[in-house]
Amino acid sequence: MSVRRIMGTETEFGISVPGQPGANPMLTSSQVVNGYAQTQPLARKTRWDFDEEHPLRDARGFDLSREVADSSQLTDEETGLANVILTNGARLYVDHAHPEYSAPETTNPRDAVVWDKAGELVIMEGARQARLIPGAPQLNLYKNNTDNKGASYGSHENYLMRRSTPFASIVRHLTPFFVSRQVVTGAGRVGIGQDGAAHGFQISQRADYFEVEVGLETTLKRPIINTRDEPHANPDRYRRLHVIIGDANLSEISTYLKVGTTSLVLAMIEDGWLTDDLGVDRPVSALHEVSHDASCTHLLTLKDGRKITAVQLQAEYLEQARKYVEDKYGDDADRQTKDVLHRWEQILDQLAIDPMKLSDQLDWVAKYKLLQQYRDRDGLEWDDPKLHLIDLQYADLRPDKGLYYRLVKSNRMQRIVTDEEIRMAVAHPPTDTRAYFRGRCMQQYAPQVAAASWDSVIFDLPGKESLQRIPTLDPLRGTKAHVGALLDQCDTASDLVRTITGGAAG
Amino acid sequence: MAKDGGQQHKQSKRSSTEEEVEQVEASEDVQERKERLDEDVDSILDEIDEVLEENAEEFVRGFVQKGGE
Numbered sequence: 309m310s311v312r313r314i315m316g317t318e319t320e321f322g323i324s325v326p327g328q329p330g331a332n333p334m335l336t337s338s339q340v341v342n343g344y345a346q347t348q349p350l351a352r353k354t355r356w357d358f359d360e361e362h363p364l365r366d367a368r369g370f371d372l373s374r375e376v377a378d379s380s381q382l383t384d385e386e387t388g389l390a391n392v393i394l395t396n397g398a399r400l401y402v403d404h405a406h407p408e409y410s411a412p413e414t415t416n417p418r419d420a421v422v423w424d425k426a427g428e429l430v431i432m433e434g435a436r437q438a439r440l441i442p443g444a445p446q447l448n449l450y451k452n453n454t455d456n457k458g459a460s461y462g463s464h465e466n467y468l469m470r471r472s473t474p475f476a477s478i479v480r481h482l483t484p485f486f487v488s489r490q491v492v493t494g495a496g497r498v499g500i501g502q503d504g505a506a507h508g509f510q511i512s513q514r515a516d517y518f519e520v521e522v523g524l525e526t527t528l529k530r531p532i533i534n535t536r537d538e539p540h541a542n543p544d545r546y547r548r549l550h551v552i553i554g555d556a557n558l559s560e561i562s563t564y565l566k567v568g569t570t571s572l573v574l575a576m577i578e579d580g581w582l583t584d585d586l587g588v589d590r591p592v593s594a595l596h597e598v599s600h601d602a603s604c605t606h607l608l609t610l611k612d613g614r615k616i617t618a619v620q621l622q623a624e625y626l627e628q629a630r631k632y633v634e635d636k637y638g639d640d641a642d643r644q645t646k647d648v649l650h651r652w653e654q655i656l657d658q659l660a661i662d663p664m665k666l667s668d669q670l671d672w673v674a675k676y677k678l679l680q681q682y683r684d685r686d687g688l689e690w691d692d693p694k695l696h697l698i699d700l701q702y703a704d705l706r707p708d709k710g711l712y713y714r715l716v717k718s719n720r721m722q723r724i725v726t727d728e729e730i731r732m733a734v735a736h737p738p739t740d741t742r743a744y745f746r747g748r749c750m751q752q753y754a755p756q757v758a759a760a761s762w763d764s765v766i767f768d769l770p771g772k773e774s775l776q777r778i779p780t781l782d783p784l785r786g787t788k789a790h791v792g793a794l795l796d797q798c799d800t801a802s803d804l805v806r807t808i809t810g811g812a813a814g
Numbered sequence: 815m816a817k818d819g820g821q822q823h824k825q826s827k828r829s830s831t832e833e834e835v836e837q838v839e840a841s842e843d844v845q846e847r848k849e850r851l852d853e854d855v856d857s858i859l860d861e862i863d864e865v866l867e868e869n870a871e872e873f874v875r876g877f878v879q880k881g882g883e
Contacts, residue, residue: 405880459881461883678862693870693875694870714861
C-alpha cells in the first residue's frame, strides 16, 4: 500500500453566540444543522441507521458493557438531535454540544483535504441559513479544538486497515509517530494546560487533553491510541482505525500531510516493515513536552536510551517510508505518495533549521508568527487577551473575520487544492467509494430515503410495507464505475431497488 | 599594533576599507530587506487590526464550549 487507502475526517466545530456565553449549544448546533438541511433536496429528515454502529466495541477484543459506559459514549442511541445525510455523502449532525461534519469516505490524502475543506463551507452555509430565521442570533463557528477553559472537542481521522494486523503492533509503532507528528500537524494554541492557566504558546491544540496511552474513551481520559472498533465494513477483513489525537487544521498542507504520512505509516505497519522500536519513554508526558516547545529542540528519550527531537523522530519514520516505497514500488510509486514523501522531507528539513520559515505552510507556525509579530509591535505578554483572541480568531470560519482566511487572501498561505474543487465537493460525493452511491441517492431519491449510514441506504418505497435496506458494506463498491450508469437510468427509487434486487416483487 | 611594519599596515588598512565598503553594501541589502519585511509585517498587522473583535478580553471570556467527541 501507499498513501492511498479508505480514509476520512470528522470535525466538531466550536460554536458561540457573541455576548451570550450561556447559549444552549445543543440548540445552536441544531440550528446550524437544520439550517443546512434547508439547502438539501426536499429537506426530508433522513434518519441515521444505527444497525451497524458499535461504539463500545473495543479493538482489543471485548465489548464494554452498557452499565459501565459513560452516557457520552452511547452515540448509537437516537438522541432526537438534528442529523442530515448530504448529497456529497457526508453526515452533518449534532454531536453532544457541537455541530459535526463527517466527511465522506475518500481514497487518498488530496481528496480527504477537498472534502474536509468542503465541511467548512457546509458549516458556514448552515450558520447563514440559521440566521435567516427572524429573531435568530448570530452564530460564530470555529474550526478549533478547545475553549482554553478546560473543554476540548475533537477532529478525528479514520483509516481502513487490514483486520489481520495485530493491534499491538499498531500501538507499538503508531504511538511514537503520534507523539512527534504534531510538529507538522499542530494548529497552535495560546495557553498551557487543559484550562490554559499557564501562559505561553504551544504547538498543538489537543496535546494537553491526552492522559493515557491506549483506551476506548474519547471524552474523558483521552488515549493517544483509540481502540474503538467499528469498521463500518466487513469486520472479518477490516478494522477502522479511529484517530482522535489530531488538531483541526485549516491549512490544506497540514491536513494533507496529517492523513498522508499517517496512511504511509499504517501501510508500513500492515506490511510488517517497521522492525525498529522507536518507542518513547513516558509517551503521554513526551506528547505534552513536544507541544510546549515551539523551538522544536526538546529532546525525547527513546526506550533504547537515545535522545532525539520530535523532528528527528519524524525523520526516522520518513527514512523508513522512503525505503519502504522504494522497495515496494521503485519509480512506479503513485504521484501522491511521491509528493507526500517529498513535502514531508522538505518540512522536516526546515523544522530542523528554522521552523518560522514554514509560516506559509503549517497552521501552528502561521499562528505563532502572527502572535510573535503582535508581541514585538505591541509588547504583549502571553497572558494578553489580544493574543488569546488571535488564537481563537485564526479558526473563525467567517471569510472576512477568520485570520487563516485573511492570510490565504493575502497570499501568505500556500494551497494545494482549488476553490472550485471545494465548491464541487460541497454538493457532490467522491466518485471512487461507496459515498458516491449514498450521495447520489440523496441527490435523486431523498424523499424515499428513510435512513442511511456509512454501510447502508434504506428506502421507504410507495406500495411497500417493509423498508428496503441496500447494504454498502464494501467501501470500494458503489462507485461511479459500478453504479453511475445504473443511477442515471433509474428515475425513481423503486426502479433502483427493483433493478438492484434483480427484479424481485416491484 | 603600532609596531607593525608600514607595508603590512597599509595592506590591512586597504583591506579594511574594502571590507567597510562591502559591509556598507551588505548592510544596505539587509536594510532594504528588513524594510521590505517590516512593511510586510506592518501591512498584515494593519489588516488584522481591522478585523479583530473589538473587546478582546470580553470576547475571549465569552467563548465557552462544552467538551465533545
